[in-house]
Amino acid sequence: MGCADAQLHGPGPCGFPSSRVSLPTGVPANSLDPVGVAAPGHIGEVLSRPGAVRRWVIVVGGVVVLLLAPVVVAAWPASPQAPSMPVLLSRVQASATVAYVGNAESVGRLNLPDLGIFESAAALFSDRTRMRVWYAGPTSYRVDALGLASERDYYRAGNRLWIWDSDLQTATLVRRVSQSRLPMPPDLLPAELGRRVLAGVPPGVVRRESDARVAGRACVGLTVPAQDPRSSIDHVAVCVDPETAVPLAVRVVPKTDPGATFDTRYLDFDPTAPAAADLRFNPKGAQVITDTGQGDLPIPPPGTPVRLPRSLAGLPQRSDARTGVATYGQRYALLAVVPVDPALVDAIRSQLDSPSRPPIQGKFGEASIVETPLVSALAVADIKDGWLLAGTVTPDVLKQAAAQLVNGPYGFTVPPAQPGPDGAPVSGGGGEP
16 A cells, blocks of 8 residues: 555545554543443333444445455654564564554544444444453453443453443443344454454455554554455555554555545553453443343344355355354355345345435345445345345345345245343254255
8 A cells, every 4th residue: 555545534644643642541441332231121122222223234235344454654754674474474474472452543534424322332433432451461461442421341262252331330241142133343453353363365356465563663554555446445454563563553444435444553552461459340230231142133033044145146155044143255255145024024124225325226126225334334125135235345235136036945944933021042953944
């Protein structure tokens, strides 16, 4: 990429401020949706909440972002000593074990449609999120999302996650983090996203760019072009600390609107293990809410048999729907597929369709579509199956995928079970064919 590409995005070199910024310890936090309070009892109950159904389409795109990740770098030139590209990329993937403390900031520029009461979740991709980080490992960390008058803190310990909301004075215990959930601030950290966007990329595809300085540290600039006409992404850029191999900054640049990038970077980064006391959470005095792990989507329970194609719109299958969400694609052309009850699709479409965004027609029949420069989504249904599709692909790819699903022998092989009042399945389950 290079600095010239980033002139549109900010006042400093490569689009980032040219001075290091630190967040004071007492600054409060962004209001963000929790991973999901107790799972909804019935689809009708969920859809009755104002603005709720609009979120489900965007959530599917969030799943793709979790698989993908954001983008680039900045600062002023530096000259770090970098190893060969294969060695560097290998070290980046191994850097998940590097402990550190620091401050980070992500900035999204997507103009998403009105998401009602869930606009705080959409803000992760359309607004600025500031975070304090204490990181000991992939399953041991604390991330405080900071806002103007409150903060949302995430404490991970093994497979359990505590979410503390200082505004509501609530502590949510997530016993199992679901894949079918809204993205959380920890997912937006440069280290996490940087490892994801570089995972599996052939060394020969990665371009070495001008080095930079992020969080006061010289880092190695890398750019990975999407090189796929099916992808909505033009390229992804990452700045890697040569000492620790931790990605310090990332940027995703779309094809159609270079100004609608998604950026995340560290403001301060200290590769020192956090104190054990900083990672512990005591819910004493808080209202404790237990999350069932069902996730944010009112989808059939994991294990509900669903038949899906091995290839969708020319994209190879990456994962099946055992967790409720199937994924397709390669590198930065990624597509998430969520099989749902047709009634849910009908409810979503009734709120998405408008004179300014009319339904579309195609070989799939009639559907509703939401388009943004980075992520687009489509909702379609036939008599027995509903489908939510979203990803970093072009609208044409979404339409091809919808036509293949609606017209093929795909969908639920048994009627999907609806979650009961406690979030548990009432019927159904089993393995996939």
